[in-house]
Amino acid sequence: MHKSRHPDHSAESHSQTRLLIREWILIFGILGLVAALLVISQLSKVRHDQMLQTCIEQADRAIAITLTGAIQRPGTYEVKPGTTLKDLLKNVPLAENAERKKVPLKKVFYSTQDIHIPHKKEAIPEG
Numbered sequence: 001m002h003k004s005r006h007p008d009h010s011a012e013s014h015s016q017t018r019l020l021i022r023e024w025i026l027i028f029g030i031l032g033l034v035a036a037l038l039v040i041s042q043l044s045k046v047r048h049d050q051m052l053q054t055c056i057e058q059a060d061r062a063i064a065i066t067l068t069g070a071i072q073r074p075g076t077y078e079v080k081p082g083t084t085l086k087d088l089l090k091n092v093p094l095a096e097n098a099e100r101k102k103v104p105l106k107k108v109f110y111s112t113q114d115i116h117i118p119h120k121k122e123a124i125p126e127g
Helices: 007-060 085-089
Strands: 063-069 075-079 113-117
Parallel strands (some): 063 113
Antiparallel strands (some): 063 075
């Protein structure tokens, strides 16, 4: 009995096996990368949803603004974040002797604050 061996067949088979191993490693590497990207995407979405919920909750809460000075009804008023001093003063009028040029009407409230409205300087009577 005579066996014929093909040296090229063995080398070719070994080369194909190495090629298949490389292909599977590449496939699993790509699948791992895709899985990692999906996990990161989901974590990012969860974080985004949490931040959005926090913003919504903060927008619904009232903040306290205390007005003092030249105001007809000094006191503490509750407003929503984003309210301007101009909006607040529509419901709480200034006193007649308020120094209107020094009132920051464009001031926007996002947290509790104390606001002092200055009085006009009283004229000193001559005489």
